[in-house]
Amino acid sequence: MTTIGIIGAGHIGSQIARKAVQLGYDVIISNSRGPETLGGLVAELGSGARAATAPEAAAGADFAVVTIPFKNYLQLSAAPLAGKVVIDTNNYYWERDGHVAALDNGEATTSGLLQEHLKDSKVAKGFNHIGAPDITTTGTPSGTENRRALATASDFADAAALVTALYDEFGFDTVNIGPLSESWRVERDRPAYVVRQNAAELAANLAKAPRLI
């Protein structure tokens, strides 16, 4: 049995939890306020899920999903995530997160900054350019014509492979952008951001993305 530790229980975290439990994963889900605030969600998810603190979810995970407002990423405990794949759904909204000069200037990427913080983890971008409701409703079996595709990027081939396998289980094809230094191609407001696209369309949208918005 594989355990997914989900850090963040909002729109995206809860949707990933729902689909993961449906697929037979064990889920440990967490938020910033504490497990006692997640009773309703855990009751809905059933016996495949439990709530914990964020460090406990990280410690109990075979792999983790970080899905919190970008501005809070430095709050994450790195130690319990060391050696693990960490799927990063986070997007930078300066209106919410405050300005980060290196992102505004195109000198960094959101997932690259998370990788710097979680230096002993293997960060892979995932689920950042799909609206939360679509995670459980727009997946289709492998081989379906015009299947929806999602992008990943990582500095670690095994982390990108894990996301690719998970996407497939969730019902999506994958386009691998390459290293995190290229992951800006699927960041906010680029052509591939939160639109329904198949693999060929996603690849084309990634290729034409401007570095600065």
Ligand SMILES: NC(=O)c1ccc[n+]([C@@H]2O[C@H](COP(=O)([O-])OP(=O)(O)OC[C@H]3O[C@@H](n4cnc5c(N)ncnc54)[C@H](OP(=O)(O)O)[C@@H]3O)[C@@H](O)[C@H]2O)c1
């Ligand atoms: N919404 C979408 O459709 C969508 C799509 C793609 C990507 N994203 C990105 O994915 C991330 C999550 O989005 P969302 O819409 O799911 O956000 P959300 O609904 O606001 O939920 C955020 C969750 O993160 C938790 N959290 C905040 N700081 C934390 C910390 N330090 N440790 C543990 N948990 C923490 C919050 O817990 P509390 O409630 O207890 O504070 C909450 O459960 C964001 O970066 C967003 O830009 C969102």
